[in-house]
Amino acid sequence: MAKPVGRRGETRERILATALDLFVEHGVHGTSLQQIADRLGVAKATVYHQFATKDALIQALVQPVADTLGELLTRAEAAAGREAQVEVVIEGLVEMVLARRQIAAVMHGDPAVEAAIRATPELAVRSAKVKDLLLGPDPSPSRRVALSVFNAGLMLSGTDPELAELPEEILRQELLGTARRLLV
Amino acid sequence: MAKPVGRRGETRERILATALDLFVEHGVHGTSLQQIADRLGVAKATVYHQFATKDALIQALVQPVADTLGELLTRAEAAAGREAQVEVVIEGLVEMVLARRQIAAVMHGDPAVEAAIRATPELAVRSAKVKDLLLGPDPSPSRRVALSVFNAGLMLSGTDPELAELPEEILRQELLGTARRLLV
DNA sequence: GTCTATAGCACGATAGAC
DNA sequence: GTCTATCGTGCTATAGAC
Numbered sequence: 001m002a003k004p005v006g007r008r009g010e011t012r013e014r015i016l017a018t019a020l021d022l023f024v025e026h027g028v029h030g031t032s033l034q035q036i037a038d039r040l041g042v043a044k045a046t047v048y049h050q051f052a053t054k055d056a057l058i059q060a061l062v063q064p065v066a067d068t069l070g071e072l073l074t075r076a077e078a079a080a081g082r083e084a085q086v087e088v089v090i091e092g093l094v095e096m097v098l099a100r101r102q103i104a105a106v107m108h109g110d111p112a113v114e115a116a117i118r119a120t121p122e123l124a125v126r127s128a129k130v131k132d133l134l135l136g137p138d139p140s141p142s143r144r145v146a147l148s149v150f151n152a153g154l155m156l157s158g159t160d161p162e163l164a165e166l167p168e169e170i171l172r173q174e175l176l177g178t179a180r181r182l183l184v
Numbered sequence: 185m186a187k188p189v190g191r192r193g194e195t196r197e198r199i200l201a202t203a204l205d206l207f208v209e210h211g212v213h214g215t216s217l218q219q220i221a222d223r224l225g226v227a228k229a230t231v232y233h234q235f236a237t238k239d240a241l242i243q244a245l246v247q248p249v250a251d252t253l254g255e256l257l258t259r260a261e262a263a264a265g266r267e268a269q270v271e272v273v274i275e276g277l278v279e280m281v282l283a284r285r286q287i288a289a290v291m292h293g294d295p296a297v298e299a300a301i302r303a304t305p306e307l308a309v310r311s312a313k314v315k316d317l318l319l320g321p322d323p324s325p326s327r328r329v330a331l332s333v334f335n336a337g338l339m340l341s342g343t344d345p346e347l348a349e350l351p352e353e354i355l356r357q358e359l360l361g362t363a364r365r366l367l368v
Numbered sequence: 369g370t371c372t373a374t375a376g377c378a379c380g381a382t383a384g385a386c
Numbered sequence: 387g388t389c390t391a392t393c394g395t396g397c398t399a400t401a402g403a404c
Binding site: 024025026027028029030108109110111112131141142144145146147148149150151152153154155156157160162163166170171174175177178181182 | 208209210211212213214292293294295296315325326328329330331332333334335336337338339340341344346347350354355358359361362365366
Binding site: 195226227229230233234 | 371372
């Protein structure tokens with residue numbers, strides 16, 4: 001499994017995947033570039049050849065989420081009526097968490113990543129738009145609390161060991177069901 | 185506000201409170217004992233006089249949660265019937281999060297604290313018991329997912345800036361309502 | 369019980385050979 | 387593009403004066 005082919009950009013992807021594993025285990029601040037390099041079997045300088053700084057690596061990790069949220073918002077804005085828009089956003093968020101479980105978990109829990117998010121304007125703006133869309137106009141305290149609980153719960157559910165054995169399709173349906181119980 | 189009285193154990197409490205603030209802001213690994221000492225206006229060695237290691241400080245932070253969960257389980261076991269037990273646990277957890285918002289958030293989000301929890305057997309055991317009680321016998325996938333979402337959402341809701349302006353009594357009622365929508 | 373000073377080490381990041 | 391070697395910094399933790 002070590003260094004199998006050598007296609008373009010493959011090392012970069014392997015670094016990102018390994019870093020993400022370690023970030024989930026130990027947090028961003030708790031993971032050194034040396035640990036990433038060691039687990040990958042390369043030198044630390046090899047990591048620095050792909051990412052100028054540790055921050056750049058974090059930015060590269062969250063970029064796909066920014067892209068996904070952008071597409072999601074485009075689809076939602078094309079939907080007719082607020083109920084349909086909420087439905088599009090809920091389905092899109094659940095799909096995103098299923099597809100990128102670890103990124104979702106690290107994004108919501110780690111202060112170091114949250115700092116990187118604040119430094120990525122497009123991601124911060126899109127996250128805020130998604131939240132506002134789910135909150136709706138003049139939201140009640142009840143809806144505010146329900147959204148806060150659902151948002152945190154959704155982002156972290158993808159890596160919850162208690163749910164690790166559930167087939168993805170079951171988890172998808174149950175997350176959608178939970179979302180509808182709380183937000184529709 | 186600096187060093188007001190000097191009663192026994194006061195410095196220790198002030199260190200814990202300051203450490204907790206910083207842990208919420210930057211994470212445990214992202215917070216050095218120097219930062220804690222600086223914000224408190226004391227020397228780093230003063231912190232080490234109260235806590236032998238950084239781990240000991242973390243252990244001291246999570247100890248009240250272990251105590252609270254212990255009392256909670258005692259009350260739950262004294263209740264008649266599973267429905268009443270679930271109600272006791274839900275109310276107790278919500279009350280705990282309201283009383284110790286920051287500890288709850290750090291406990292659920294930070295890998296460094298989660299390691300400390302695993303190293304505190306009584307806390308790990310009690311957390312597992314609380315979860316098992318809420319799951320009930322032979323839980324469906326639906327209940328597993330609902331509990332996972334609720335658990336993460338509850339623990340982090342206490343420090344969610346979106347909810348910061350809600351009066352505590354409103355937040356209490358809405359968290360109880362959310363819990364019942366998901367778990368009853 | 370609080371301080372200054374420092375040991376010993378790991379960190380992020382860089383330089384330069386190959 | 388990967389390596390070894392290293393710089394400067396900041397970390398946990400300790401020693402010892404007051």
